[in-house]
Amino acid sequence: MTSVDTLDQVSEILSHAEKKCVARGVRLTDKRKLVLSSLLQMNKAVSAYDIVDYCKKQLGEIVPAMSVYRILDFLQEQQLVHKLNLVNKYVACCEIACDHSHEVSQFLICSSCHKVKEIKLGKITEAELRRDVEEAGFKLVSPQLEINCLCEECVKASN
Amino acid sequence: MTSVDTLDQVSEILSHAEKKCVARGVRLTDKRKLVLSSLLQMNKAVSAYDIVDYCKKQLGEIVPAMSVYRILDFLQEQQLVHKLNLVNKYVACCEIACDHSHEVSQFLICSSCHKVKEIKLGKITEAELRRDVEEAGFKLVSPQLEINCLCEECVKASN
DNA sequence: TTTTCAAATGTTATGATATAACATAACACT
DNA sequence: AGTGTTATGTTATATCATAACATTTGAAAA
Structure with a gap:
């Protein structure tokens, strides 16, 4: 899988996520997209502070850790992200692009x-x-x- | 279940634990007994710092948090204690008093x-x-x- | 259009869980 | 007693997370 494929997939998934948010009457703001996009690009379980670092180093964006935690809470409510309590890390939901309702994973x-x-x-x-x-x-x-x-x-x- | 029953059970379990340690050529020191005993008395999942507090308030013993963590590591190696990663807490193994080898829980x-x-x-x-x-x-x-x-x-x- | 309210984000401080690094004490074996 | 290993003490710091309050943004009513 090339890097371009991956980025295409990311923006594809992001637009699905945005549709879901619109449908539910909530806003997928730029910061929220940034966090979700980072999670998708890293493609593994990462800590909130890993996201802060990724945004800064890879994307040149400063996001306070506090904001990342709030945004992760939002994304979990929208079932776009899961928290893995076993390792205190977060991961993008694998089914963002699916239309059927979300089962337990x-x-x-x-x-x-x-x-x-x-x-x-x-x-x-x-x-x-x-x-x-x-x-x-x-x-x-x-x-x-x-x-x-x-x-x-x-x-x-x-x- | 009365308090006396509970304390009897605790010392019963402690002596089983001590036998297991002797059999394996490791030492169940006083501090280690103190921590294991606290876990047994509290009878639920608790944090390392909960153990520090319990020792201080209920048993009048000062144990540094660092020591509690080390002792918890030891007790896990001896399969006397489990760490519950889901909640970052620790709990005494329910099978200390059993002789058969430990299964997965x-x-x-x-x-x-x-x-x-x-x-x-x-x-x-x-x-x-x-x-x-x-x-x-x-x-x-x-x-x-x-x-x-x-x-x-x-x-x-x-x- | 501007006022207004709610939602989102920023900022600072702090709490909670955990480990690293090095010092000292206790024990067990010569 | 001397020696090495194991256990514990001490201090500092890393890591994960939330509280409390300030500011900004966005959308809808006046």
Whole structure:
């Protein structure tokens, strides 16, 4: 994948995101686009401060960390971004460009490079999960699962 | 469950933990016992600084935060304590008193009060999880799952 | 059009979690 | 007692996150 392809994809996804925001009556401002665009370009789980650095060094834009946190909150509300609590990092949703409504996701997080893959577990698995949780007397709040993994490249690199 | 019962259980578990450490040729020092004992008495997921406070206020012992972190690392290596990355808190392993070797755990974490229940998922669920992860081209590092839930009391309290 | 209100962003301070680096103390083995 | 290793103490700092208040921007009413 070339750099141009990537940038094309980014602006494609950004315009989808903007449509979704318009449809919901909220504004995807320039700063918000900047943050989302950074997340898309970095293409892995990053911290709020990583975004600040990326904006400054790669895009020549100064964004206060406080603003990044607020914008990340907004983007999460709009289901454009997920927070990965396992590693205290943020990642763009893989389904921004889809029209169907958003399902709950499971995240495979590479412990080594923080690359993230968002997958759907099989139906049986989620049903069983819910059953096991309720048997234990708890109520499932969010079936979002965050799973410590290694991606293929990092597995190879460690050999 | 009365307070005395609880304290009896704590010292019972501590002596199991000590046996395990002796068997492995490592030392469960007084400070380490203090930290493990605090975790057992608090009986929920707590931060390192919560442990510092508990030691000071409830047990009259001053333990520097730095020491608590080191001791938590040690206790994790000995599989006496788990770190819950989802909430950046620590909890005593529920199986310290068991003799059989330790399996991988799933944690139900109450988002409201941080009570934690450690459960085993059904075999099919774990096998499916592993299959789904590997189909996605990742390698499962730790099938430890941390799941956002509400415990019964907090569900009731929110009604 | 300008006034006005709400939303967005900026600014500063601080809290919460965690680790690095080096010093000292305790223990265990000669 | 001497020596090396392990454990703990101490200080500083990195990293992640929010609170509180000021300013700016944008959109809609007057």
